Amino acid sequence: EVQLVESGGGLVQPGGSLRLSCAASGFTFSSYEMNWVRQAPGKGLEWVSYISSSGSTIYYADSVKGRFTISRDNAKNSLYLQMNSLRAEDTAVYYCARDVVVAIDYWGQGTLVTVSS
């Protein structure tokens, strides 16, 4: 069974940093591209970042470029999102999501990040 379990969310002050983790199991993690997708309270889904299976290709949404860094450790079956210079508008549930080119086929349960003073 495919499982994606996010952790690392919490309350952080504006300008602060947070590192999200996603533990993957039930599939060969190193063979799959991955994404982070977020959802602000009461709002729609917003794609945040993509990383290829090897980690060699990375993309970011314009809203987070230069502040967020996606990475992965295939030996640990883990995906990460380092978030710096956080703003109030970054407040959202962050989902780890598996990419199969034609779709995102599995999502984690999400972890809530709240940016507030």
Place this chain on the structure above:
Amino acid sequence: SSELTQDPAVSVALGQTVRITCQGDSLRSYYASWYQQKPGQAPVLVIYGKNNRPSGIPDRFSGSSSGNTASLTITGAQAEDEADYYCNSRDSSGNHRRVFGGGTKLTVL
């Protein structure tokens, strides 16, 4: 960057058919995928590719596409289909960026 446009809300009578649409330039190059999200839950993939359903998704869900418009059709809507529905595709720039529609709130009357 690309945008995908969805109607904010749609309603359907129980047992009737409803179509939810998604428009955007990227859909001329890429198929849309569709996600169902119920309150407090993660999204669930319901349609991908030309018209494919993941295992466990009822066959009342179907997808189609024409030009810059993709559609999700629910034939014989059930009460449990009441949810938010989001379309998604690759960005029209041809890389691995993705774009989501704003979502459609489906109410089953």
